[in-house]
Amino acid sequence: MKKLDTCPVCQSENILVTMDVKDYFLSQEHFSIWKCQDCDLLFTNPRPENEYLAKYYDSPDYLSHDTKDNGAIGKLYFFLREINIKRKYKIISALHDTGKILDIGCGTGELLNYFQNRKWECFGIEPNASARNFAKSHYQLRVEEEQNLQNLPVASFDIISMWHVLEHVPDVNERMQVAKRILHDNGYFIIALPNPISPDAMHYQEYWAGLDVPRHLSHFSPKAFKKLAKLHGLQIINILPLKMDAYYVSLLSERYKKTSLPLMRAFLSGYRSNRSASKSGNYSSLIYVLKKM
Numbered sequence: 154m155k156k157l158d159t160c161p162v163c164q165s166e167n168i169l170v171t172m173d174v175k176d177y178f179l180s181q182e183h184f185s186i187w188k189c190q191d192c193d194l195l196f197t198n199p200r201p202e203n204e205y206l207a208k209y210y211d212s213p214d215y216l217s218h219d220t221k222d223n224g225a226i227g228k229l230y231f232f233l234r235e236i237n238i239k240r241k242y243k244i245i246s247a248l249h250d251t252g253k254i255l256d257i258g259c260g261t262g263e264l265l266n267y268f269q270n271r272k273w274e275c276f277g278i279e280p281n282a283s284a285r286n287f288a289k290s291h292y293q294l295r296v297e298e299e300q301n302l303q304n305l306p307v308a309s310f311d312i313i314s315m316w317h318v319l320e321h322v323p324d325v326n327e328r329m330q331v332a333k334r335i336l337h338d339n340g341y342f343i344i345a346l347p348n349p350i351s352p353d354a355m356h357y358q359e360y361w362a363g364l365d366v367p368r369h370l371s372h373f374s375p376k377a378f379k380k381l382a383k384l385h386g387l388q389i390i391n392i393l394p395l396k397m398d399a400y401y402v403s404l405l406s407e408r409y410k411k412t413s414l415p416l417m418r419a420f421l422s423g424y425r426s427n428r429s430a431s432k433s434g435n436y437s438s439l440i441y442v443l444k445k446m
C-alpha cells in the first residue's frame with residue numbers, strides 16, 4: 154500500500170480522513186477516503202501500489218469487461234448499456250457530425266463499434282487484455298494498451314472520451330496532460346464520473362457503490378472536477394446527467410447493504426436522486442464536456 158501525505162491533484166498538505174469504506178465488490182478489504190480541504194478532491198488513501206491494482210479487477214463479475222449475462226444485475230446492466238450507448242452517441246454527434254474518436258478505457262468496444270458503424274474513425278485504449286482482444290476480434294477495432302496512449306499523434310482527435318475511467322487512473326494530472334496534448338485544438342474531451350455528493354451517494358454513505366474502493370482512487374465532486382479542469386487549461390462547456398446510473402448504482406448499493414426488497418428500494422432511491430438532482434444538478438453520474446481554453 155502507498156500512503157499519500159498530500160493531495161494527488163493539487164499537492165496540498167491540507168488533507169483529512171473522512172470515511173472508512175469496504176470493498177464489497179471483491180476483496181472485502183477496508184480503505185479510507187480522504188478529502189483535500191483545498192481542491193475538494195476525495196481520494197482513496199492508502200491505495201494499492203500500481204503493480205497490485207490489477208488484482209482488484211480480477212473477478213468474473215467485473216461487468217464492464219464481461220460479455221456474459223448473469224442474473225438480474227447483469228440483465229439490467231446490458232439494458233442500461235444500450236440506452237447509454239445511444240445517449241453517448243447523441244451527445245457526441247451533436248458536437249461533431251463525424252471524425253476521429255478515441256475512447257480511453259473502451260472495455261469490450263461496444264460504444265466504439267456503434268460509432269464505427271456510423272463512419273467514425275475509431276481508436277480505443279484498454280488496459281485489460283481480454284477486453285482489448287474481444288474488441289479487436291469481434292468488432293475489428295483498433296485498440297491499444299494503456300502505455301501506448303502517449304505515443305498517439307499530437308492534436309489528432311476530434312473527440313476523446315473517458316466514461317467512468319478517470320476515477321480509476323493512478324496519476325490524474327498526467328492523464329489530463331496526455332489527453333490534452335493529443336486532442337485537436339477544436340476537439341472535445343468528454344469525461345463521465347460518479348458524483349460523490351449526489352443524493353444517492355448521501356443516502357448510501359459508505360455503502361454507495363460509486364465509491365468502489367480501491368478501484369476508484371479519486372472521487373470528484375463537481376467542485377473538485379472544475380478545479381482539475383482549470384488546472385489543465387480546459388474549459389467546461391457543458392455538464393450533462395447520466396440518469397440511469399442513479400438506478401444501477403442504487404441497486405448495487407442495496408446489494409452491499411443486504412437490504413430486503415432491493416429492487417424496489419433501488420428504484421425509489423434512483424427516482425428520488427434524479428428528482429432532487431433535476432433542481433440541484435447533482436446527478437449520480439455527470440458527463441463533463443471540455444474544450445481547450
Ligand SMILES: [Zn+2]
Nearest residue numbers: 160163189192
Ligand atoms: Zn487538492
